[in-house]
Amino acid sequence: MAVFEVLVEVTLRPGIADPEGATIERSLPMLGVSGVSGVRVGKAIRLTVEADDEAGARRLVHDLCERFLTNPVIEDATVTVAAAVML
Amino acid sequence: MAVFEVLVEVTLRPGIADPEGATIERSLPMLGVSGVSGVRVGKAIRLTVEADDEAGARRLVHDLCERFLTNPVIEDATVTVAAAVML
Amino acid sequence: MTDRGLALSLGLTDDEVDRIEAILERDANDLELAMFSVMWSEHCSYKSSSIHLGRLPTEAPHVLVGPGEGAGIVDCGDGVALAVRIESHNHPSAIEPYQGAATGVGGILRDIFSMGARPIAVMDPLRFGPLEDPRSRWIAEGVVAGISGYGNAVGVPTVGGELKVDPCYAGNPLVNVMALGLLPVERLVLARASGVGNLAVLLGSTTGRDGIGGVSVLASAGFSADAEVEAAKRPNVQVGDPFEEKRLIEACLELLESRLAVGVQDLGGAGLTCATSETASKGGAGMDVWVAAVPQREPGMTPVEVMTSESQERMLAIVTPENLAAVLELADRWDVRANVVGEVTGTGRLRILSEEAGVVLGDVPAASLDEDKPQYSRPRQEPADRAERQADDPGRLPRPTDCGPDVLALLADPSVADTTWVHRQYDSQLFLNTVVSPGADAAVLRLKAPGVPAADGSKGIALSTDGNGRWCSLDPRRGTAMIVAEAALNVATAGARPLCLVNNLNFGNPEHPEVMWQLSEAIDGMAEACLALDLPVVGGNVSLYNESQGRDIDPSPIVGVVGLIDELDVPPPAVELVDGGVLILLGGRADTEASLAGSLWADLLHGHRGGELPPLDLARTARLCRLLAELVFDGLVFGAHDVSDGGLAVCLAELCIAAGRGVEVVDVAGASALFSEAGGRVVVCADGDGAAAGITRRAVAAGIAHQVLGSVAGDRLAVEGMVSVPVAELASVWRRALPRLMG
């Protein structure tokens, strides 16, 4: 048994409008910031997962992403296993 | 001059309550999911930054986080430079 | 040995520590010091203001519960009562606008439903610095978003408020929140811990390190220029959870409805310390609290942290052992955490134990925290420059011949401009009660609520919040009387009779004698106005230390007035004009010169703030309120708007804009009459000369000065010899101002 620190990055699918990102980008000039583009705002969800091994942790989190953490109509997810602590 | 793909993860500072994360965690049993804890919800902001070098890109983004992307009173930001394309 | 260094850092004075040692008849340990420091903080103890608050009239036959409890409660008849309360969350909102405002809403709602009342409405008087300044804009955006985000999600409509802007609020915005609740009279419960052996059940969120010492550090001190000092306050920021609060509302109301709780008390400022000591001392009992039994969000929390944490969305219920199982089951149904954290004792002492039957960590007389609070008669002094300022009358200011441009400038001021940008972000309609939405003089609601069958919606209530720092900075006494009069008139224009008033006294640093003088004067002005207008004060809040970089805010009392409409079967007159309508000014005349002192015109267009406020005849205003309510009841009024910021000019312009119709007004004696903000005046619209004659006849009979101003005609605001501006132009300036500022 081990404990895994997992980061799920939920992003809007390509082609889905991102008003938040657009708003940030639009306000950058006012802040005197230039050279920044392609702003997209997503979610960073951190979880601690108990599983036998990393593969097991990934399976669990992928299932969670499909059923719950993302809405497939508009979102994708990227899963990163940050750290692992053996028990 | 180069172009950098940057990921800013905005998280609530340690000790600041995360009601959304807590609600998600409390709902997991209803989904038949166990072994998941410590759910924290933050933002994942992706940007494309033009700068002379990675250090410059970081400076720019850190400044942006301080002044605009976060409220340092409750939020921390972690900046990761994902990829770089030389021009 | 009592650690006086610690005491000092907790905001306790040496005298206060002596007092504590006298009460304990021994040295105080650190936990006890921490508990006294939060309970004796300005925010919780009112130690600077309480000796003055006693001068406010609080009695009336229909007042069931006056100031001092969670909320004031007034009888509306038919076995239905209204719970009313106002609170401020100024300092937290300056640091984290969204969460500061959100937790402000959450906190006051707990005061309402802890009394067994279903929260039915919120109003939010707001004060910000100039919105051209990015920081003030950031604060305004965050505050409005926070009220929207919390209020909408918790399921309580925000039906009105105020938005005013002045440089004095740039470093210290004001976020006041007024809340109303409805309850069957027989459900009325006061937070009492009686019955030795009864259990203290903590409901809701876990307890974390957030908000430690919030009341003492944050709410009871000003903002300094020192970044270090400011940074030290940061851990205080709390995050609101409207979803937890929504479940708490449902669970607590079910608890009280089913008589499963002896009493319920909210955890607000000073957290568990306040809730346990107040319930115990009010019940004439004692209480043991078991620290380890309190569900904690973070590992390794100390007893001090547990006892003073201000984690949000927590309630304390006093429950008999027989009912415990039922209470836990009810809480579980709503997924509300519930833990027994202590029990009521007969000792009269509040004892903090490590765990049930554990080591005693602190032991103080419960009443001492609550009832033995220090009271200060702080030095008061009239500002040195007062006479000079009063002598400097704006009458000398240059008067324009064409007043049109000035009217447009006033309409573009955020304190006058259309506030749709704000209240469109609020759910103002939940419960199907909102008959008059934000945008009118007063919000009007049908009197009914889920779980209160006796209230069938045939009656109504009218609400208005008002404040005016510009008036009060010239003369806190008369200025405060004027805002009470304005709120009462706003409610009367909806056809309501006065029921009660709540007030929030937002002032600067009480250690400045001028500020204490302002506070005392304002209280006297409020008392005079409330007596004259039959408005019992059923609740209030005092927010001091509103200062930044050593500058106190203008004295900014804010009042909320509630009126009762006995039969609400047709919508009351709005800010409206009807074709062929005749305009009548009630409460004064405009054909003679008037004082411009305290007017927005003098301030905005000439940066002038001097002179003596126009006199206010309170007795006449009381008669006017009664007359208005009668005229509305008799269906004679087809539109109404009170004269306030911007004077008659803005009042007429807002009527034109709302109606999309023009007016032709005559006999206005120059700019002073057009822009004067003399109080106690209303413009009403009658449908034709006959009706107008009827109204003026009754005004004469009631001994109320009045003047027929002109008629509804054309598509311009036309004031003979002074103003001629197309209504369309007025409207676009008025509507665009705030959206443009907020970007």
Add this chain to the structure above:
Amino acid sequence: MGATVGVVVFPGSNCEHDVAEAVSRLGATARLVFHKEASLGAVDAVVLPGGFAHGDALRPGAIARFSPIMAAVGRFAADGGPVVGICNGFQVLCEAGLLPGALQKNRGLAFLCQEVELATVSARSALTAGVPAGTRLRVPINHFEGCYTASAATLAGLEAGDQVVVRYVDNPNGSAGNIAGISNEAGNVVGLMPHPERASHDLLGSEDGNVLLRALLAGTGRSLAR
């Protein structure tokens, strides 16, 4: 005897009493059904009311779709029973897959509480049966996440299948195709962002919402006969 409308109460729902009041004024009986129930009981129609079910955590409706009662709602819908999701209820139905598409944040990134003008489109849905297409209605909206989004194929399918129920006359939130409400293919499951119950009494400024609620109640007769 009038129809019985089951109004589902999730933790965080807040329009359940309003819906109950509105349908009761039209002669129906409202029964509140708690989300932890496994069955709807004997009801002729189901309404998922507005509010913030489960605090809208993660996404509006993301958790609510897993509430025990939703299995029963799914069966009721599959049997052709009329199911209407209002505002948050619409979001729940989309998350539950009972309706296509998703609701994103309003384009203006602000919560909007205001009256809007609607035009009915389909005349066969549970909420618009018998209401002539193009009927104009003044009904309030009250949401932050009401921008209807779906793939081009889904949108085309909705239009082709007469599944668009109401459109905004003046689009307040950026919804694709000005869509304010849609139905499933059969038309018995409807979701819309505007709140008909808030336009159900003359003192509230509009009674146009009753047009939709009446159609719903009238339809229950048919679905009972089914």
